[in-house]
Every structure is written in C-alpha cells, then in structure tokens.
Amino acid sequence: MPFIFKMEYSEKQIQIMEAAEKLFAEKGFDGTSVRDISEEAGVNLAMISYYFGSKEKLMESLFLTRGQSITLQLESMLQNKEMSSLQKAYGLIDSYMDKIMRLQCFHKIMSREQMANVKGATTKLIHQLKKKNQELVQQLISEGQKKGEFRKNIDVPLLMATLIGTTAHIVTTQHYYRKLNNLEDLSDDEFEKQIKKKLSNHLKSVFKSLLTYE
Amino acid sequence: MPFIFKMEYSEKQIQIMEAAEKLFAEKGFDGTSVRDISEEAGVNLAMISYYFGSKEKLMESLFLTRGQSITLQLESMLQNKEMSSLQKAYGLIDSYMDKIMRLQCFHKIMSREQMANVKGATTKLIHQLKKKNQELVQQLISEGQKKGEFRKNIDVPLLMATLIGTTAHIVTTQHYYRKLNNLEDLSDDEFEKQIKKKLSNHLKSVFKSLLTYE
Amino acid sequence: MPFIFKMEYSEKQIQIMEAAEKLFAEKGFDGTSVRDISEEAGVNLAMISYYFGSKEKLMESLFLTRGQSITLQLESMLQNKEMSSLQKAYGLIDSYMDKIMRLQCFHKIMSREQMANVKGATTKLIHQLKKKNQELVQQLISEGQKKGEFRKNIDVPLLMATLIGTTAHIVTTQHYYRKLNNLEDLSDDEFEKQIKKKLSNHLKSVFKSLLTYE
Amino acid sequence: MPFIFKMEYSEKQIQIMEAAEKLFAEKGFDGTSVRDISEEAGVNLAMISYYFGSKEKLMESLFLTRGQSITLQLESMLQNKEMSSLQKAYGLIDSYMDKIMRLQCFHKIMSREQMANVKGATTKLIHQLKKKNQELVQQLISEGQKKGEFRKNIDVPLLMATLIGTTAHIVTTQHYYRKLNNLEDLSDDEFEKQIKKKLSNHLKSVFKSLLTYE
C-alpha cells in the first residue's frame, strides 16, 4: 500500500495534489468532490483513495508539503550583520509576499481552514506554523529595539496581522480588486507584478511608521 | 407560496437564518447540511426548503439581510462640517470594526465567498457592496485632500485592504491569536473589548501616517 | 430522525427487516448488499439508512427483535407440579424445535454470527441468550435430579449441544438432507411437519437415555 | 499459465490457502477481501489472482484440497472382522471428531457454505462428500443389523445429524462454550483435549442407546 508518511511523491501523486490544491482553493474542501479532483488531475477516481487513503488524508499531505515551503525562512537574514533592522523588516515583507503570491492557492486553503474553529487535521500544523513565524518576527523586532532602531512599544501580533491580513485580502479578493479598479485586462502575471510592487511599498511605508521613530 | 422577495421574516425564519449563519461561518456552505441547520435552529428539516426554497436561496436571503447592515453608513458623517477629515477617517475605522465585530459570523461567510472565483449567487452582491464602500471612502479621502489635510498620493484600495484585511485577519483567526498570545482565559466579551481597542489604535496610527503629512 | 431504540416498527421497517432476515440467512451479512435488501423489500434504497442508520444497525435491530422471541420460555412449565421432569424435558425439546423451525432464517443468521470470533455487535446478545437458556435447562435438570427422576452425572452443556446442534444441523442443511434422502418432491410445509415429528422422537429418545435410569 | 487443475501446490500457494482458510472461517468468504488474505499470507496482492485466477477459484482449490482429507475413511475399518459393529461405530465417532478438530477452520467454512441455498461452486462437492459419508455409515449400520447387534429401526440421517451437529455446534461455538462454563483460562490445546474426551464419551453413550438393544 502506498500510503505515505514522508517520502518523495510520484508524478501521479503530484498531479493529484496540484489538482486538489487548485480546487480546494476555488471551491473549498467540502465543495470539491474526489471526482472533481480526479477529473482535474486526469487520473482514475480510485487512484486518490489508493494513493492518499482518503480525501482528508490528501488534504493533510497537501498541508505537510506546502506547509513546509510556506514557513518563513528568516534565519540567515536575521544573522546578517550588514543589514539594518529596518532593512530586515523590509526583507520580511518581500519574503512573505513572495511566498504568498507563489502559493496563492494553498494560502487560500489555509485561510479557509483557519476560520473553522472545530479542530481538524490541519489545526495543529497551522498553529505550529503561526507560532514559528511569530517567534521569528519577534526576534527581528527585539533586535531592532536593542539596537535602538525601533520604537519600544511595538505590538508584534498586530504588526503581523497587518502584513498578513493586508496581503491575504489582496490575494484572496484579487478578482474583485481588479474589477473595481479596472484592471481586468491585465494578464495575471502583469497584475501580479504590479500589485506586488505597490503592496510592497505600501507595507514598507506602514512598517516604517510603526517601527521607527521617524 | 412562501418564497420571499422583500418581506419581514417570521420568527422561525429568523431562527433558521441565524442557525445557518453560525454554521456557514464555522464549517462553510458546503460543509453544512440542511439537516445541521434544522437541528441547530430546532425546526423541522422540511421547513428550510419550504420557507426559503433551497439551501442556496437561504444563503441569498442571509446575504440580502446581513449585507445591508454591513454596508458602511458614512453619508451623515461625510456631511458633518465640524469634524476634521482625519476624525472622519477614524470614524470610518471604528464604524467598520464595529460592524465586523458585531457580524463576525456573516463576515466569515463573506470572506469564504470572496475566495471563490466562480460566480455564485453572492458574487454580485459582494461586488456592489465593495464598490459602494470604496466610493464612500474615496469621497472621504478626496475631501481630506481638497482641504489640504491629507497627502496627495493615497492609494485608496490599498488603504482599505489594510483596514479590512487586518481586521478580518484578527477576527477570522482569533482562535489562534488567543492561543498564541496566552489570552485563552479571557471571556469572549472581554477579549473582544480589548482587541477592539488595541486594533482601533493600531489602525488609527497606521492611517494617520498614511494619510497626513505628519 | 426515526432511529429506534425500543419501539413499534412501521410496516416499511418490518418489510425491510424481513427482507434482510431472508437475505442474511441465505447469503450472509457481507454477501448481502443494501441494494439487495431494498429490492427484496420493495423499498427505496435510501430508506434503509434512513430508518436504521446503517446496515449494521439493521442487523442489530433484527437481533433485538428476533432475539427476544427465540429465548426459551420455560418458566411456566418449570413451575408446573403435574408434569414429570421427563415430560418437561420433552416439552423443552418441542418448544426449542418449534422456535427454530418458525425462525429458521434468523437461526441461520445466528449460526453464522456465532462462528465469528471477533466481537461484533451481536456477540453480547448471543452470549446473554445462551446464558439464559443454559440456566433454565440447568434448573430443569436439577429439579429432575432432586426428584430422583434423573441420573446424577448429566453434562448440561453437552446435552444442549446435542439438542441445538442436531436441530441446527437439520435446519441449516435441509437442502442436502432432502436431496440425499429423496424428499425433494415434498412441499416445504409437509417436509417440515415430517422432520419435526421424526426429530422430536429422535431427540426424546436420546434425552431419555441420557437423563433417566432406564 | 499457472492456473491449477490437479497439481502440487508451491509453498506460496499453500501460504495463501492457509491464510484464506483462516480468514474465511473467521469472517466468511464475503467478509474477507483478497487484500486481507495477501496480508495474512505475507504475499503480494496480485499473486492471488495470479496463482488461483480469482478469489472464488481460491475457495474451490481450498475445498478440493481440504475436502479430500475430510471424507470419512472407514473402508478398512468396515472390513475388519475382529471389531464388533459397536466398536466400529465408536471408531466412526472418534474418526469424525478427529477430522473436525484438526480441520476446524475448514469445517467452519463448510458449515457456512451449507447454509447458502443458492448453488455455488462448492455445492456439488459438499453433496458428494455428504453422500459418500452417508453411504459408508449406512453400510456400517446395516452390517450391525445383519449381525443382530443393532436395532432394526435406525434412522441413519438423524444419527449422523446428531454426530455431526453436536460436534459442529461445540466446535463452531467453542468461544461461547468456554465463556459460559468458565474455561477461558485453559490453553486451546488443553481445552481441545478435554472437550474431545468428554464429547467422545457423550456421543458414544448416545450412539449405544440408539443403536443397541441395551
């Protein structure tokens, strides 16, 4: 039986996970049937249970795979002695936005999952992820404060809520954003490029005013 | 025929809508069965189809009812000659937060719906709502600019994304927020009071830096 | 929801249970699909889950209903002062055979279930039933011994195994019995009448030799 | 093509048949999946179809193999001039019990199969087996009658039903038997030894009274 704990995925399995990711993002977990997934992935219906055991376990596999790549990897940056703390904060913004933009679908799925307040298979993973990220950002902020670059009274959770919430809102509602701002003719790539730049500048400006003395 | 166009709802209907609101928020539209709703509402299973026609029409009714109360009502404030534009912006923040906090469930539902990029029954309503709100805020900003209070280069959509996204993120992930920041012992009301105050100050500070010259 | 604990069954429910009883007896629990049952009962497929919750719960309901009527009701006979102990033993034989013949299908189901040595939903009920019956028979035997009618060294479990096993063997393999003894032309009723008489005499003869001094 | 007609079985095939025998006995044919068998046997899933063609053909192979060894081999005993007919009847009892005890699993399978009154692959084999056995026993009884040892009015089928039914009942319900008679602490072997002795004496006593004049 090919049920997987930690292993390389076969091409078929990756096809399935990518199809699932897309559909879960669009229609939600419950709104997506395994038949939908099998059709989107171009594989036999039974393969999904065969490979992943169940629809829920497929979701878990997805979370385990994507969850790893979405964690913030600030360690190296944090140890960089050349960068100012503000530069590092800017790095955080760009790094975070990069990840979200690249993993838009998975991000949508996670956003949905976060709303459920009954504990599901993903709850624990999301918690770990959030905790890890908050600690890293806290470290960054503390360093800036120690160096005298940053203000003393900084609410890290709210700071992160602003970073994550604003980005998430743009990403998850981009369809409306484009329609409302007459950007429907832009290609997806072009739009992404533009919005990334604007949003990056916007958030940097916000961060600067929240973190520094001037 | 009891299908409703625009009409007062009976007590039973309100019970159903409230039950649906709660469950849709928690588990999503597809994750909630009409049986779940009938049980939560304490009404007969067949009543839901009987009163609302279908599960989808129930969702629409919910949107029509709650959607109205969630639109920003800034008109009177905009015409107030006594308030500075910044004060009005602050009013906007508090007003928006008030609505979200009071209608948390419905807000979650809307957040979920916004992610779906296939057009559903709610798409149009959400679009109208967003459009209306953006226009009102644009008006507020333009007035501030005309009066010289506000900067010239203000990106209204991004400003709103910050307001909405940050608030939404706090509201939809409050469970994790509390766990991560050791606030699990607080009562829901107490937590809401605290977070509202903190978030209000936070957003006002952000808005001030984004909007004004100093 | 019409899930039942102890309640009168509707006509539909009885239809379903009777169809299930017949098919479980013929083809076994796993060899019978709910579709088979729905077709045999002439009801909609979904009705079975609707009424009984699941195929397994249907089996349980069947056991609870039939299990009651298959318990030996010897109480009144045991208290009869007019009958000799041997007469009572004969009464036991006829009473047991009556029940088995009348509930042949259920008896087959129980025979199958008894073979499974993993504990299922029916295990407990079967145990209780067997215990109760063994106690009653023990009582009957002890009484005969006290009165000096019966031998001292009587192995009650083996005695019952002979009664039950022999009857069960005839009932469950009657198809082969008839074929092997050229009784295929007899009507079911006629065959049952004949075999009941023969078996009754046979068992009475066996019991007499095992129980009494002569 | 590795499908077998009459042939020695390889080690793998024997593993499979033994696993199947155990599981069919416990859970029935339909309650056992080929995956269950492959796991129990420790062989590849596909090997079962590969070696036996299908699950059903595996069952047939099992019957052909085990069926041979379960037939009563009374021929030599019948020709023995030294033994009394009663001794031969006693020999029959011990011989039958030996076989059943040694092939408990297969016996359970056969018991289940006998209940099905739709003709399956095993029906014919079972019929032949039963016919052969009945003839042999009839011969034994007739001989005893001719010699004046046995009564005239002996119902051979009922006699066999008593032998087979009683033994089968003990074997197939031994789990309950032990629980009901506080023999759960005995090892399987010890229990088997005890029950065999007791049952043998019991049946011999019954046979004696049924067959002889005193």
Next chain:
DNA sequence: AATGAATGAGAATTCATTCAT
C-alpha cells in the same frame, strides 16, 4: 515468475429536496 500501479464496478451512506397529508 512476480509485482507495483492502475482501474471499472460496486459498495454503503448522505444529500437536498419533494410529496402526501
């Protein structure tokens, strides 16, 4: 000879809705 991968058919169950009253 042996097997991992794959699959169509069918399993049980749940679903939203409708019917009969």
Next chain:
DNA sequence: TATGAATGAATTCTCATTCAT
C-alpha cells in the same frame, strides 16, 4: 401552515481484477 416520510442523485471509499514490466 407545517411536517414525517420518502427519494433520486451524488457522495466517498473499497473491491477484485488486470495491466505493463
């Protein structure tokens, strides 16, 4: 108006078997 009963369609998952190697 209100509801218990009923149902067709769709759900997820498992099954025995076969294919490609």
